[in-house]
Amino acid sequence: MKKPFFFFKKMPWRSKLILSSSTAIFFTFFIVNFLQFHMVSKWMLKREEASVHKTLSEITSYYKEKENRLDVAYIQKNSSLLNRLNDKNQLIRVYDNKGKVIISDKNGNFPTLEPLPASEKTLDHITSEENETIVVRTPINTRNFHGTIEIVRELTSYGRMMDELFIIMTTFGIAAILFSALTGFILAKQFLTPVRELTLTMKRIKENRFQERMVVPEGNDELADLSNIFNDMMDEIESSFLQQKQFVEDASHELRTPISILEGHVALLNRWGKKDEAILDESLSASMQELSRLKKLVFNLLDLTRAENSRIMQPNEKTDPELIIHQVVKNFEVLHPDFELVAEIKQPLDYISIFSEHLQQILIILMDNSVKYSQRVKTIVVSAKQKGDLICIEVIDNGIGIPPDEVSKVFNRFYRIDKARSREKGGTGLGLSIAKRLVEKYNGTISIDSEEGKGTIVEILFPSIKN
Numbered sequence: 001m002k003k004p005f006f007f008f009k010k011m012p013w014r015s016k017l018i019l020s021s022s023t024a025i026f027f028t029f030f031i032v033n034f035l036q037f038h039m040v041s042k043w044m045l046k047r048e049e050a051s052v053h054k055t056l057s058e059i060t061s062y063y064k065e066k067e068n069r070l071d072v073a074y075i076q077k078n079s080s081l082l083n084r085l086n087d088k089n090q091l092i093r094v095y096d097n098k099g100k101v102i103i104s105d106k107n108g109n110f111p112t113l114e115p116l117p118a119s120e121k122t123l124d125h126i127t128s129e130e131n132e133t134i135v136v137r138t139p140i141n142t143r144n145f146h147g148t149i150e151i152v153r154e155l156t157s158y159g160r161m162m163d164e165l166f167i168i169m170t171t172f173g174i175a176a177i178l179f180s181a182l183t184g185f186i187l188a189k190q191f192l193t194p195v196r197e198l199t200l201t202m203k204r205i206k207e208n209r210f211q212e213r214m215v216v217p218e219g220n221d222e223l224a225d226l227s228n229i230f231n232d233m234m235d236e237i238e239s240s241f242l243q244q245k246q247f248v249e250d251a252s253h254e255l256r257t258p259i260s261i262l263e264g265h266v267a268l269l270n271r272w273g274k275k276d277e278a279i280l281d282e283s284l285s286a287s288m289q290e291l292s293r294l295k296k297l298v299f300n301l302l303d304l305t306r307a308e309n310s311r312i313m314q315p316n317e318k319t320d321p322e323l324i325i326h327q328v329v330k331n332f333e334v335l336h337p338d339f340e341l342v343a344e345i346k347q348p349l350d351y352i353s354i355f356s357e358h359l360q361q362i363l364i365i366l367m368d369n370s371v372k373y374s375q376r377v378k379t380i381v382v383s384a385k386q387k388g389d390l391i392c393i394e395v396i397d398n399g400i401g402i403p404p405d406e407v408s409k410v411f412n413r414f415y416r417i418d419k420a421r422s423r424e425k426g427g428t429g430l431g432l433s434i435a436k437r438l439v440e441k442y443n444g445t446i447s448i449d450s451e452e453g454k455g456t457i458v459e460i461l462f463p464s465i466k467n
Contacts, residue, residue, distance in 0.1 A: 021184035022177055029176045033169045040165060044158050049123065052136050052153050055085050055092070059149055063140055071144035072102055079103040091152040094140075102147065110152055118148045132159065198230060205234070259294070262287055318351040318465060319359055321391055325382050328363045332380075336371055344383040350464035352391055354442045362438055365431040366395040366458050373456075374399035386464070393460045402450035410448060411436045 062081060063070055075094055082092045082105035093104035099115040110133070113126075118137035126133050134153045140146075197215060213234060216227040265283040322345050329343040352359065363382065370380045377398035384393045402410060411432050439446045443463055450456035 019184075021187070022181045025180035026173070026177050029173050033173060037162075037165065037169060041162055044161065045155075048153060048155060048158055049134060049136075051087065052090075052123075052134055052151050055087070055090075056136055056138060056149060056151050058085055059092070060138060060140065063142075063149075067142045069144075070140075070142045072096070075102050075145065079105070087153075089154040089156050091150075093150050093152075094147055095150070096145070096147040108154055108156070110154065113150075113152060115148070115150070118150075131156070194227065198227070201230075262291070262294075317353055317355055319354050319356045320349075321352050321359065321384055321393060321462075322349050324356055324359045325363065325384055325393070328360055328367065329382055332367055332371070336378075339371060339374075339378040339380060341367075342379070342381045344381055346383065346385040349384055349386055349391055350466055352442070352462045353465050354462065358438050358442070362435045362460065363393075363395070365435045369431060370395055370397035370399060370456070373397070376400075377455075387461070389464055391462045391464045393462070395458045396455065398455040401452040401454050401456055402448065403452050407448055407450055411446075 059081065063075075066074065082094075082103060086092050086105050086107050089108040091104070091106040091108070091110045093101050093106075093115075095101045095115045095117070097117045099117065101115060113135065116137065118139045121138040122136070124135045126135055132155045134151075134155065136151045136153075138149050140149055201213070201215075213231050216224055216231070265287045269280060269283045325343050325345070329341050332339070333341050367380060367382065374380060374397045379398055381396040382393070383396065384391065386392075436446050439460055439462075445461045447459050448456060449459070
């Protein structure tokens with residue numbers, strides 16, 4: 001039982017469609033024809049029986065009208081009655097209770113049947129020599145005669161008509177199978193053309209990377225949806241591939257600088273530092289500084305990867321933004337006592353569906369940037385307010401600001417407005433990228449409004465949930 005099914009599974013889709021459609025049409029046609037053939041056969045057989053009953057009824061009615069005069073001699077004298085009522089392929093005879101045939105009229109060749117006196121009306125189907133016949137008997141009893149009227153009807157016409165009907169239905173069945181196979185082939189070819197095109201497109205993509213796209217067929221159907229989904233998926237893959245490539249290039253570039261510096265100082269130590277303490281101290285100090293920056297860069301890369309790959313969020317997680325803001329501001333007051341840090345909560349706030357440590361990480365990144373670039377006016381305000389169904393959090397500083405043409409780029413990985421100054425401050429160019437990824441993971445948005453030389457406002461919007 002498993003082998004035919006296994007063979008079917010291994011067949012090409014075109015063959016499967018052709019075979020399936022042909023088989024379905026064949027069985028449908030077979031069942032319909034079988035029912036039609038059976039119903040027609042029953043109907044025609046009923047007609048033959050009705051015809052025999054009608055003839056028998058006419059003979060019986062005639063004899064009952066002549067009941068007082070009906071005897072053997074009268075029956076024989078009026079034998080022409082049977083001739084008038086007899087049909088083609090039919091035998092009519094009358095015999096007495098002893099089985100002696102009084103009169104008989106036949107129209108065709110009939111098998112020899114033993115006369116059987118009947119006590120009641122009967123109908124039998126007899127098959128002999130591949131011929132089917134209907135035999136109807138009814139008793140006739142008068143004062144002067146007791147016997148049986150018998151009609152034997154050969155179903156020759158019925159059998160011939162059924163044979164012709166069977167041939168016609170079989171011919172149409174074969175034609176239907178061939179037509180269904182041809183139609184299935186055409187439809188399979190038509191239906192599988194987009195799939196074949198998709199396969200060829202995938203092969204070209206494999207050879208030429210991400211330059212190919214699926215041609216979307218006309219019409220709003222499933223294949224068009226599949227093509228659109230495939231093209232969208234390829235756009236995302238191409239974008240991800242390009243971002244990954246850029247990420248590797250940027251990461252390699254960023255890692256190369258501290259490694260080169262470390263390599264230079266180690267070479268200097270190996271050549272001169274063993275005997276010169278001044279060179280030894282300077283090289284060790286510089287190496288430790290570069291190692292610290294390298295460590296921070298690696299940790300930031302790890303945070304960015306986690307932020308991008310995070311998939312599981314807890315919708316029931318509730319975080320009080322006011323509490324987190326006060327905690328982060330208090331921690332920064334300890335780290336930077338020379339700064340004026342203000343937590344400004346303008347009204348009672350709803351909760352946010354976010355992990356508290358992630359909200360802390362976002363605020364730390366933003367405030368850390370504000371501290372780095374606000375050395376002239378050391379005032380930073382963290383405000384929060386309710387905006388309908390949103391929580392709005394802003395980090396406002398009076399630092400150096402961002403040039404207008406640079407604002408849209410600051411969320412890119414490793415992007416720094418002033419690379420030399422950022423490197424001196426220990427920046428890696430990954431903080432805002434991490435913050436943006438985390439905000440977006442929780443269905444939030446982040447934007448920057450900045451004016452060069454006057455300061456920067458970073459605004460974060462999160463969907464709120466009731467306390």
